[in-house]
Amino acid sequence: MSPYRWDFISDNCADFGVKRICRVLGASRTGYYRHLATEQARIERQAEEKRTVSEIRAIHAEHQGAYGAPRVHAELRARGRRINRKRVTWLMRINHIVGRHLRKKKRTTIADRTAPPAPDLVMRDFTADTLNTRWCGDITYIAVGTTWLSPATVIDICSRKVVGWSIADHMRASLVTDAIEMAVAARGGRVHGVVFHTDRGAQYSSLCRGLPSARHPPQHGRVGSSYDNALAESFFQGLKRELLHGRRWTSKAQTRLELFRWLSYYNRRRRHSALGYLTPAEFEQHLITSRTLSLVA
Known part of the structure; x- marks a missing residue:
C-alpha cells in the first residue's frame, strides 16, 4: 500500500470517516491504524537515515570522492557506527554517491632484452607475514x-x-x-x-x-x-x-x-x-x- 494513501486518509478522515475512505480506496483499516502506530518510529528512522547520509557524504568528500561503499563502511565502523555494509551500499546508490572507478591502464614496462634473467621468488604470491621480508x-x-x-x-x-x-x-x-x-x-x-x-x-x-x-x-x-x-x-x-x-x-x-x-x-x-x-x-x-x-x- 502506498504511503500516500495513508496520508490521504489522515487528511480527509475528519470529513468522511476512516471506514468510508478505506472502503472506497480498497484499503485496510487495520493497515491504516498500524501505519499511525508506527509513525513516530518512521520519523526517527528517516532522521537517522538523513544523518547517516550526511556522514557518508562527509567521508566521501574528505577522501576526494575516491571511497566506494566498502571503505566508507569501514570508516563508519572505525568511528563507532554500527551499520550494515549492504545498507551503506544502498544509501550511497539511492543518493548517487559513487567512488571513482578504475580506468584502462597504460603499459609502462619497457623490457631490457639484454639483461640476464633474475629469479622470480614471489611467484605471484603477494603476501608476507613479517615486515621487511x-x-x-x-x-x-x-x-x-x-x-x-x-x-x-x-x-x-x-x-x-x-x-x-x-x-x-x-x-x-x-x-x-x-x-x-x-x-x-x-x-x-x-x-x-x-x-x-x-x-x-x-x-x-x-x-x-x-x-x-x-x-x-x-x-x-x-x-x-x-x-x-x-x-x-x-x-x-x-x-x-x-x-x-x-x-x-x-x-x-x-x-x-x-x-x-x-x-x-x-x-x-x-x-x-x-x-x-x-x-x-x-x-x-x-x-x-x-x-x-x-x-x-
Whole structure:
C-alpha cells in the first residue's frame, strides 16, 4: 500500500470517516491504524537515515570522492557506527554517491632484452607475514603539460606501506636506486635478506648490474604480465584513479607536491581492503604491538 494513501486518509478522515475512505480506496483499516502506530518510529528512522547520509557524504568528500561503499563502511565502523555494509551500499546508490572507478591502464614496462634473467621468488604470491621480508616496486608515467614525471615506488608487501619512493623527469636507473635507498633508510637499514620483486624494466635490470653488493637484488616477474607484479600495478592504478583522474597537470613542482601529499595520505589515512580496511600505518602498528605483547607473554 502506498504511503500516500495513508496520508490521504489522515487528511480527509475528519470529513468522511476512516471506514468510508478505506472502503472506497480498497484499503485496510487495520493497515491504516498500524501505519499511525508506527509513525513516530518512521520519523526517527528517516532522521537517522538523513544523518547517516550526511556522514557518508562527509567521508566521501574528505577522501576526494575516491571511497566506494566498502571503505566508507569501514570508516563508519572505525568511528563507532554500527551499520550494515549492504545498507551503506544502498544509501550511497539511492543518493548517487559513487567512488571513482578504475580506468584502462597504460603499459609502462619497457623490457631490457639484454639483461640476464633474475629469479622470480614471489611467484605471484603477494603476501608476507613479517615486515621487511618481501618488497615490490614499479614505475609509472604522469603527464605534466607536454612532458612527463616518473614516480618509482618500493612497497612492503606485508603492510602495503610505501616505504620508499622517488620522482624524477627521467627514467634512468637512479630513479629506482633513490627509491630503494629511501626505503632502506626508512627501515633503519634492517633489510638483510629482503626479497625485492619488480618487473623486467630496464631500470631494474640496471640495478642488478649497478649494485653488485646490494643485499636486496631485484627478483623479476614476466614482461607484459600484470599478475607477476600485481601489487605494485594495483597501487599505481589506485593512485591514478584517486589523484590523477579528471585533472590536468601543468607544473612539475605542483605535481611533485600533490604526489607527496597523496603518498602520505595513502600510508596514514587510506584504508586498504587487503589489510581488513586498516591503513598501512595502522596495520604496522597493530603488527608491532601484537608481537611485542606475545614476546612479553
